[in-house]
Amino acid sequence: MVNDTLENSIVRDLITADTAVALLRPLAEGLALFAEFDAISRIRSKAISPVLQSLFQFFVDPQRGADLFQRLPGEVAIAAAISEVLYDLRTNPATLSRKASLLLQPFSLHAGGYLPGYLAVKSLWRAASRKHFLLANETDSFLMYLRSYIYDDWGFVATLLSQELDEIRSAEAIVNYLKHRISQWEDLAEQDFSEYENSVAANRGSRPSPLPGLRVADSAAKSGKERLHRLTTELVASSKADKSMTTAIAWWSASILQRRQFMNLASVPVELCEKADGFPEVQWQRGSIFTPTRSDFMVDPKDSLGGAQLEVIFEMREDRFERAAVVHRDAKVLVCAPFGLKKHADVTRESILRAFLRRPLVVEAEKAMHVLVDHIAGENWFRISIDHCKSQVDSLVDEFFKDISLRFARDYDAVDNCAASMSQKGFQPILNRSSLVKGLALLGLATSLNPDESFVEKIFEKHALSLSQTLNQLNIAYESRGYPPRVLQVQNTLFTTV
Amino acid sequence: MNTDKHLQIIGLTEIELLELEEECVNLTIQRSSAEGPQQTQHGDLGLTAAVAIVTAAAVQGLAVWLAKRRVEDIKLSRVLFEKLPDGTVRMNATQLERGKLTECPDPQVVSALTAQLSDLLQLGTKS
Numbered sequence: 001m002v003n004d005t006l007e008n009s010i011v012r013d014l015i016t017a018d019t020a021v022a023l024l025r026p027l028a029e030g031l032a033l034f035a036e037f038d039a040i041s042r043i044r045s046k047a048i049s050p051v052l053q054s055l056f057q058f059f060v061d062p063q064r065g066a067d068l069f070q071r072l073p074g075e076v077a078i079a080a081a082i083s084e085v086l087y088d089l090r091t092n093p094a095t096l097s098r099k100a101s102l103l104l105q106p107f108s109l110h111a112g113g114y115l116p117g118y119l120a121v122k123s124l125w126r127a128a129s130r131k132h133f134l135l136a137n138e139t140d141s142f143l144m145y146l147r148s149y150i151y152d153d154w155g156f157v158a159t160l161l162s163q164e165l166d167e168i169r170s171a172e173a174i175v176n177y178l179k180h181r182i183s184q185w186e187d188l189a190e191q192d193f194s195e196y197e198n199s200v201a202a203n204r205g206s207r208p209s210p211l212p213g214l215r216v217a218d219s220a221a222k223s224g225k226e227r228l229h230r231l232t233t234e235l236v237a238s239s240k241a242d243k244s245m246t247t248a249i250a251w252w253s254a255s256i257l258q259r260r261q262f263m264n265l266a267s268v269p270v271e272l273c274e275k276a277d278g279f280p281e282v283q284w285q286r287g288s289i290f291t292p293t294r295s296d297f298m299v300d301p302k303d304s305l306g307g308a309q310l311e312v313i314f315e316m317r318e319d320r321f322e323r324a325a326v327v328h329r330d331a332k333v334l335v336c337a338p339f340g341l342k343k344h345a346d347v348t349r350e351s352i353l354r355a356f357l358r359r360p361l362v363v364e365a366e367k368a369m370h371v372l373v374d375h376i377a378g379e380n381w382f383r384i385s386i387d388h389c390k391s392q393v394d395s396l397v398d399e400f401f402k403d404i405s406l407r408f409a410r411d412y413d414a415v416d417n418c419a420a421s422m423s424q425k426g427f428q429p430i431l432n433r434s435s436l437v438k439g440l441a442l443l444g445l446a447t448s449l450n451p452d453e454s455f456v457e458k459i460f461e462k463h464a465l466s467l468s469q470t471l472n473q474l475n476i477a478y479e480s481r482g483y484p485p486r487v488l489q490v491q492n493t494l495f496t497t498v
Numbered sequence: 499m500n501t502d503k504h505l506q507i508i509g510l511t512e513i514e515l516l517e518l519e520e521e522c523v524n525l526t527i528q529r530s531s532a533e534g535p536q537q538t539q540h541g542d543l544g545l546t547a548a549v550a551i552v553t554a555a556a557v558q559g560l561a562v563w564l565a566k567r568r569v570e571d572i573k574l575s576r577v578l579f580e581k582l583p584d585g586t587v588r589m590n591a592t593q594l595e596r597g598k599l600t601e602c603p604d605p606q607v608v609s610a611l612t613a614q615l616s617d618l619l620q621l622g623t624k625s
Contacts, residue, residue, distance in 0.1 A: 438513060
């Protein structure tokens with residue numbers, strides 16, 4: 001039996017976490033989709049995002065890269081190489097199918113929030129472009145700025161860690177904070193974007209905190225830092241107390257407060273098979289994937305034979321990216337094979353092995369935390385209380401996204417009507433035909449590469465679609481439904497919000 | 499006697515499902531939560547699954563839809579279909595060509611696919 005204060009604080013924490021996830025998940029998905037379908041760095045950008053940096057490092061053909069660097073100045077060569085990779089990606093039929101399918105997702109937060117999140121990011125991009133016209137084309141700079149505006153905001157940290165005891169007020173404070181933050185977006189000036197970009201360009205691999213240009217009040221930043229410091233200190237102290245599960249959970253909680261250094265790109269079951277000549281090879285679905293070298297084996301190669309798990313790990317270290325294939329059996333690492341430059345291999349291996357040593361403890365702590373939360377939340381009065389709060393939070397979050405995502409609809413009626421009609425099948429009820437959904441998707445993909453009308457027209461021809469017909473039908477849809485926003489045509493340049 | 503047969507389709511994107519609905523008006527298509535590549539928990543948009551109610555009258559439309567997506571090689575088309583132990587016929591759309599569509603598919607390919615689907619679904623060819 002838990003006491004009243006503890007019960008209340010558990011409900012408050014659960015609701016706070018749920019509210020933050022409900023708001024941030026669609027935005028995170030929206031940012032990721034914008035990176036996939038829209039972001040591009042051009043020669044006028046002073047800095048490029050880690051997304052495009054890693055794209056350049058891992059996806060540019062080395063031969064092609066060398067050729068471009070021979071002919072062009074460094075920054076121009078990087079921009080050209082990235083553009084070539086993005087051209088191949090965004091004019092690919094599979095990408096068109098993926099984006100068109102995104103536009104058919106429900107406009108609802110209960111389906112992953114992909115469509116509301118993507119449309120919210122695109123609306124914010126359009127609003128930012130009106131303030132700082134360069135962002136209309138420098139979409140990667142916009143992406144970096146928006147990510148920082150939300151995720152590097154100490155004021156938001158202060159709100160999330162506020163001492164408010166009432167769960168509903170705590171949830172409202174989070175929604176209201178983000179609402180206020182987004183309404184401030186309107187006041188941003190060209191100088192904010194420039195200050196931010198200059199700071200990112202000048203501090204590659206390290207981050208001044210708070211970053212300039214994000215419009216975070218000093219008092220809010222101070223409060224956020226203090227609250228996070230207090231929580232971290234408390235968790236670190238608990239994690240050193242003894243060896244119980246409470247300790248492990250405290251350690252796990254402290255670790256998730258830190259920026260993630262590793263990403264797991266793939267995880268599949270594999271087999272290490274003996275080879276007549278040389279070391280065992282790693283097989284997946286009975287096909288050979290790679291043969292590790294001697295220095296990649298963390299155990300005697302003979303002891304590695306049999307079933308295991310392969311994970312492809314992506315590490316962001318300072319301003320560099322590293323990748324490695326790790327084959328492990330339960331907690332035991334059998335093979336750690338870094339890709340990339342040989343001179344970095346030892347440091348990468350060391351850093352990954354250190355993380356793997358802590359892994360069983362992290363996994364156990366995470367499981368224990370879930371069991372504990374499910375157990376508490378399963379108690380009747382908790383469930384009722386949580387469900388009641390959640391329904392109120394859901395409607396607040398729904399309103400939040402409706403206002404941002406459909407901001408460029410013709411008027412309030414169009415916002416309400418479109419939100420309702422798009423709730424199940426996205427744009428389908430508005431655009432009706434699959435060809436128009438594809439046309440709208442392609443318009444965004446093509447203009448992200450080059451907004452010149454004749455370029456866009458050629459991309460449409462490549463996909464057996466008509467640009468003029470698409471623009472015409474989109475105009476008809478806008479006239480009758482008030483959404484999607486009109487495609488702006490200035491001289492020979494096209495600008496679309498979807 | 500009800501001769502409608504159910505065809506389970508996995509690995510379709512949302513836009514392909516819409517195209518299928520538009521092009522095969524005789525098919526009744528229901529989204530399903532059947533096994534297959536589904537929206538994952540890891541934040542990917544994923545693919546969708548559906549069940550199509552196929553009648554003898556609709557089978558040719560479905561064959562045309564498939565042939566347009568370059569199922570020209572009948573050997574390849576055999577990998578598209580699978581008869582499950584419970585008798586359900588499953589089509590794996592992940593193997594379809596997602597590039598340019600063939601607007602006028604080869605009539606021989608269409609009739610071969612129609613025959614193959616009718617056979618698998620045990621449909622009479624007369625509607």
